Amino acid sequence: MNKPVALRTARSVCPHDCPSACALDVDIIDASTIGRVRGAKDDPYTAGVICEKVARYAERIHHPERLTHPLRRSGPKGSGLFIRISWDEALDEIAQRFREIEAEHGPEAIWPYFYAGTMGHVQRDGIERLRAAKGYSRQYDTICTGTSWPGYIAGTGMLGGVNPEQMAESDCVVIWGTNAVHTQVNVMTHAMRARKDRGAKVVVVDIYQTATMAQADMGLILRPGTDGALATAVMHVLLRDNLADRAFVAKYTDFDGDFQAHLASKTPEWAAQITGLTVEEITAFAHLVGTTPRSYFRLGYGFTRQRNGATAMHAALCISAMTGAWQHRGGGAFHSNSGTWRLDKSAITGPGLQKGDPRWLDMSEIGAVLTGDSRALKGGGPVKALLIQNTNPASVAPDQNLTRQGFEREDLFTVVHEQFMTETAELADIVLPATMFLEHNDYYTRGGHTRVLYGPAVVERPGETRSNHEVINALALRLGLDDPSFRAGDRDLIAETFRRSNYPALEEVEKIGFVDRERPDAVARFADGFSWPDKRFRFKPNWQDVADKKGYLWTCDPSDMPRFADHWAITEETDDEHPFRLATSPARGFLNSSFNETPGSQKREGVPSVFIHPEDAARLQIEDGSAVTLGNRRGSVELTAHVRTGLPTGVLIAEGLHKNKSHRNGKGINALTNSTPAPPFGGAAFHDAAVWIRKAELPA
Ligand SMILES: Nc1nc2c(c(=O)[nH]1)N[C@H]1C(S)=C(S)[C@@H](COP(=O)(O)OP(=O)(O)OC[C@H]3O[C@@H](n4cnc5c(=O)[nH]c(N)nc54)[C@H](O)[C@@H]3O)O[C@H]1N2
Ligand SMILES: Nc1nc2c(c(=O)[nH]1)N[C@H]1C(S)=C(S)[C@@H](COP(=O)(O)OP(=O)(O)OC[C@H]3O[C@@H](n4cnc5c(=O)[nH]c(N)nc54)[C@H](O)[C@@H]3O)O[C@H]1N2
Numbered sequence: 001m002n003k004p005v006a007l008r009t010a011r012s013v014c015p016h017d018c019p020s021a022c023a024l025d026v027d028i029i030d031a032s033t034i035g036r037v038r039g040a041k042d043d044p045y046t047a048g049v050i051c052e053k054v055a056r057y058a059e060r061i062h063h064p065e066r067l068t069h070p071l072r073r074s075g076p077k078g079s080g081l082f083i084r085i086s087w088d089e090a091l092d093e094i095a096q097r098f099r100e101i102e103a104e105h106g107p108e109a110i111w112p113y114f115y116a117g118t119m120g121h122v123q124r125d126g127i128e129r130l131r132a133a134k135g136y137s138r139q140y141d142t143i144c145t146g147t148s149w150p151g152y153i154a155g156t157g158m159l160g161g162v163n164p165e166q167m168a169e170s171d172c173v174v175i176w177g178t179n180a181v182h183t184q185v186n187v188m189t190h191a192m193r194a195r196k197d198r199g200a201k202v203v204v205v206d207i208y209q210t211a212t213m214a215q216a217d218m219g220l221i222l223r224p225g226t227d228g229a230l231a232t233a234v235m236h237v238l239l240r241d242n243l244a245d246r247a248f249v250a251k252y253t254d255f256d257g258d259f260q261a262h263l264a265s266k267t268p269e270w271a272a273q274i275t276g277l278t279v280e281e282i283t284a285f286a287h288l289v290g291t292t293p294r295s296y297f298r299l300g301y302g303f304t305r306q307r308n309g310a311t312a313m314h315a316a317l318c319i320s321a322m323t324g325a326w327q328h329r330g331g332g333a334f335h336s337n338s339g340t341w342r343l344d345k346s347a348i349t350g351p352g353l354q355k356g357d358p359r360w361l362d363m364s365e366i367g368a369v370l371t372g373d374s375r376a377l378k379g380g381g382p383v384k385a386l387l388i389q390n391t392n393p394a395s396v397a398p399d400q401n402l403t404r405q406g407f408e409r410e411d412l413f414t415v416v417h418e419q420f421m422t423e424t425a426e427l428a429d430i431v432l433p434a435t436m437f438l439e440h441n442d443y444y445t446r447g448g449h450t451r452v453l454y455g456p457a458v459v460e461r462p463g464e465t466r467s468n469h470e471v472i473n474a475l476a477l478r479l480g481l482d483d484p485s486f487r488a489g490d491r492d493l494i495a496e497t498f499r500r501s502n503y504p505a506l507e508e509v510e511k512i513g514f515v516d517r518e519r520p521d522a523v524a525r526f527a528d529g530f531s532w533p534d535k536r537f538r539f540k541p542n543w544q545d546v547a548d549k550k551g552y553l554w555t556c557d558p559s560d561m562p563r564f565a566d567h568w569a570i571t572e573e574t575d576d577e578h579p580f581r582l583a584t585s586p587a588r589g590f591l592n593s594s595f596n597e598t599p600g601s602q603k604r605e606g607v608p609s610v611f612i613h614p615e616d617a618a619r620l621q622i623e624d625g626s627a628v629t630l631g632n633r634r635g636s637v638e639l640t641a642h643v644r645t646g647l648p649t650g651v652l653i654a655e656g657l658h659k660n661k662s663h664r665n666g667k668g669i670n671a672l673t674n675s676t677p678a679p680p681f682g683g684a685a686f687h688d689a690a691v692w693i694r695k696a697e698l699p700a
């Protein structure tokens with residue numbers, strides 16, 4: 001067959017929850033058909049490179065299983081039996097049920113629930129406007145950034161760092177706790193430029209030999225949840241061997257005798273015991289960053305998905321302050337630029353419409369919330385209705401069996417607005433079909449670079465799909481709300497947001513496709529001081545100050561936390577019954593649970609599998625390809641063993657969120673993960689679970 005010829009190329013933005021926020025060039029074949037998707041060559045961060053799953057986006061947008069009509073459940077919950085209904089029937093029924101529930105139980109019995117399916121602000125966050133105007137229960141956002149952001153802010157005082165394009169000018173790029181080849185391929189573009197052009201060293205810190213580590217000059221494989229020990233030992237060596245930048249430390253940080261005394265016992269020998277690294281590895285890493293002024297610390301999310309993730313992030317970040325890397329072009333640290341956009345989103349989220357002061361329910365604890373845990377419900381009444389957009393909690397949320405039990409409640413009315421019949425949609429009473437990014441208008445931010453990008457509707461939508469924005473507005477009007485924002489179009493809210501934010505006008509932004517929010521280099525590297533009142537970087541974090549800055553809610557007793565940058569031994573430890581530590585690291589072909597429906601990604605990822613070290617496998621008589629069961633107090637999951645080296649003994653890695661039904665017992669990997677909020681402010685410790693493994697009773 002001949003390849004279809006593109007009619008034109010449209011500029012767009014990848015909407016998915018990946019730090020790269022790539023600028024895209026999309027081949028448009030006809031009014032409703034796309035062809036190849038490519039990374040924009042003229043975008044400095046995208047630099048012509050995108051991941052293969054988005055390059056094949058035609059598979060997702062034109063997928064035969066896309067939802068195209070509203071549906072009403074016609075069998076028991078979760079049976080998958082639905083009948084087609086009209087939009088009017090669907091919206092009338094939702095509005096009526098919401099009104100009844102509100103009348104009987106109050107507005108807090110309704111919980112709008114959303115996350116990051118699209119990262120466009122109008123389509124993602126508009127649900128907040130409806131929530132505010134009705135006084136429905138609030139959502140405390142923790143599932144992704146709950147530990148990492150506070151950990152970073154605890155040091156610098158704000159969420160921003162040196163422009164990641166400068167990785168290309170670094171002499172040593174430290175990729176810490178992120179598998180960038182899988183999760184944000186553009187980090188590799190810039191890091192590899194530095195290596196090619198400048199002979200830069202690339203260091204990767206992870207808990208197994210990832211695809212990213214395979215490209216590194218120095219790979220450090222440590223035991224899960226021990227990054228704080230590595231970081232403090234590195235600082236010990238920097239001080240011991242006179243490699244700390246004493247002048248920087250004196251001028252820019254809160255370094256004092258107490259912290260120095262604290263580090264005195266954090267020897268490489270001490271850290272070797274905890275991390276499983278050798279003294280030589282720890283010392284060599286410290287010497288490398290201590291003698292390379294232009295060291296760039298690219299700190300990821302992965303290592304913060306341990307229960308001690310917030311303190312681990314802070315400790316890793318501290319190395320850059322100890323070496324003074326911040327002063328040098330190509331050096332410094334970076335986690336996310338999400339604190340730099342200076343966007344006033346009130347036109348979208350409607351804080352001025354807020355009714356009452358409803359409770360905050362932690363999204364990561366959706367299982368506990370829906371099963372009536374009074375702590376999770378903040379002492380209030382049960383949740384009787386869910387309105388879900390943009391997320392698939394029946395797959396992605398921790399403690400899946402508890403989550404599912406909640407969704408199966410007969411007295412819970414669940415509405416799911418989706419592109420596909422996900423595990424969550426299958427558990428709904430009403431399913432609404434959603435548009436995709438090329439079918440609606442929005443603007444996008446992500447923490448991985450400096451630009452805010454615009455993505456217009458460029459193809460016709462299939463069937464009766466509607467955008468999130470349209471559904472929120474239609475529901476709001478049916479629920480009697482009359483704010484003009486509920487009659488506005490998506491472009492109106494974008495234009496108004498840009499206006500309130502003192503951005504260029506939408507018409508201007510449309511012409512070039514982006515607004516660059518790059519901050520002057522000196523500002524990005526805190527040359528005038530860090531973002532605390534005394535302008536000093538904090539080795540001694542004050543977590544209450546972090547909470548005050550961001551409105552975080554405490555989930556632990558502050559006095560239980562370490563005083564200084566440290567290793568905090570609170571991960572889920574192994575015992576005789578649960579001798580393995582499991583991490584659920586990301587797969588290359590999937591993005592959380594998105595793309596686990598596309599043929600190309602399914603082919604790349606194969607069956608759900610778990611990596612196990614040859615010694616562990618031999619002891620348990622597990623062979624490569626054996627069907628295995630993993631379990632703990634929360635549940636059990638069926639996987640296929642993949643016996644390989646490149647991970648410590650006692651550690652298991654299960655990459656990716658396969659469909660729950662791709663597992664032999666229909667339970668996804670999150671049946672094993674823990675939803676107890678991580679300290680200090682919540683968050684899900686997805687890579688932190690103690691489990692047992694054995695040969696399965698079910699055949700492979
Ligand atoms: N292909 C693909 N891309 C994605 C995603 C995906 O699922 N698939 N998810 C997207 C989303 S929502 C996000 S937030 C980002 C997240 O992207 P990342 O920042 O890369 O974070 P994670 O994917 O959680 O994990 C990254 C790495 O951390 C490692 N890790 C786990 N525990 C530890 C530890 O204790 N110490 C250290 N040093 N490393 C540890 C894991 O093994 C994994 O290799 O990626 C986004 N991009
Ligand atoms: N075990 C384990 N679990 C994890 C993680 C892990 O590393 N390990 N990672 C966690 C992280 S970092 C995150 S951020 C969460 C993410 O969890 P989610 O935000 O749930 O991410 P996705 O699985 O990508 O699901 C997004 C859903 O939104 C839908 N969607 C996309 N665009 C639109 C739209 O415009 N409108 C509507 N209505 N729907 C849309 C997609 O079809 C998809 O089903 O998962 C977490 N879960």
Ligand code: SF4
Nearest residue numbers: 014018021022051054
């Ligand atoms: S998923 Fe990430 S790397 Fe892939 S196109 Fe989207 S933003 Fe770029």
Ligand SMILES: [Mo]
Nearest residue numbers: 017143144145
């Ligand atoms: Mo995430």
